[in-house]
Amino acid sequence: MFKGTRGYITYGLGFFVVLEIMLVAAVYWWPTFEENLPSIKAIAAPIQMLSDLVDQVDQFGVSGYIVGQHFFKGCSALGTAAAVLFAANSVAGEAHRGTMEIWLARPVSRTRLMTERWLGGLFVVVAPVFLTSATVPALLGMFDKTMDMSDLMRCSLHMGGFLAAIYSVSFLWSCLSSEPMRISFVMLFLSVMVFALYLVEGVTHYSLYRLVEIKVFMRIITKDAMDWPLLAPMLACTVLAYGLSLRAFRRRVP
């Protein structure tokens, strides 16, 4: 796929629409969920991690529900897929289809070419998280509920940091490879595996999705502050992966 400004906007819009549909559905079903919460708790009881999730929703009410549905489920699951797929194609896709030579042959520095590509993909993955989160107060207004916009933006920033790290690591691999399909399959398989770990008691602490669980977002909301001990390593990972990508890309042969 050709990646120009129009392409980034189109793909970003597509991701926004998917996330927004999920969010609207989640908000629409909130009253039913609230009504059936005792039954849901009973169903989730045998699985400790699931039970914890439902308890958190019960504890924090609509905020916990939105955070769980939108950030933990929608953005982290779909966002990971979008980040991996977009990053995998970024450079390896050009090599795979043979267009790397015409991409690099123009009088534009490699640093600029790669940074544009990296930023474009990052925009596609992260911008929809902020945009969909910004619609939450309006959607909740349908049920006379609300959430503070600044809380939502802080949560979006945290989610964006998580997705940026996954995107940048996939991007680094893309800079080293010519096989986008392999990158996508391996990274998606790893993501599913790591997500599955989250639900298994005893090994849940090894799951990266602990970084974006409901508790983390509720901590950000209740403390009115970013969770820097968690966000800073994700941002550092992003910057490191970007730097290594640049190094690899400068030596890349068409």
Next chain:
Amino acid sequence: MSVHGLEHRFGATQALHRTDLEIPAGGVVGLLGPNGSGKSTLMRLLTGLVPLQQGKVNVDGVPMAGDGLEIRRRTTYAPGELHLYSELKGGEHLRFLLRGRRDGSFDRARSIAGELGLPLDRRVREYSHGMKRQLLFAAAIAPDVRVRILDEISEGLDPAKRSQVLDLIDADAARGTTILLSSHHLGEVDRSCQRLVFLNAGRVVADESSEEVRRRAGRLVRLRFAPGALTPGSTGVLQGPGVESVEEVEDRVNVMLSGDDPRAFLGRLAAATDLPAPTSVEHGRISLGELYRALYGVEGT
């Protein structure tokens, strides 16, 4: 353009052995050789697309440094590989290829594409092989630069289009542009080249003015014999005054004369009763490609 001690290796494969070249400003230089001879590698090294491993490159007074951006600003490059963004329209693709060029380049490229009859409003996926080649050519010939590096630019073009492309190259060279033109078919580009550099297996095997090459082509006599008719050493009788070299290649014998007049040699050939009668004798009709094949044993030209 100058290249000193340039070598390149892809893993275990030595793609380019130590190469030195000096190409003065202005004119068209043909870079010739069969597929896999190292032409494209050399061209990619000249444009910074492949990082230098060993040696020095200087283009339009600028030494190769970093990712070669300064050199790419002063040159245009048309790659030999025809991989384009098929989802773009011709005009959009032209704009993509001309990113970073001075204002006016796109208009010139569009005008050249018009001359070539290229439909810029159609998607590249609908383009034929030759049309894709012309799109790359239009993008490479339009910008106002002093050096152009054109890889296999005439490949896949019909004779009329090839002639049109070479006319545009000739006109550009006449304005003082230096053009490095590669091909694996000498006959496709030799009319435009003032100098011919021949590569084979990653080595420069010949670097001569095309006038000299044509003169040598005029001095080559090629004899063909019936299969198995030649016996070892039987061609020794062809040696003598006026003969520079005699070379046997299977059932062919290539004789390089030292002068333009073949009569003395032909007289000796007629008198050589120990030699079987040749099935054909060719002189003066030998193409440059055949000459290279005869002189350097390079196939595919």
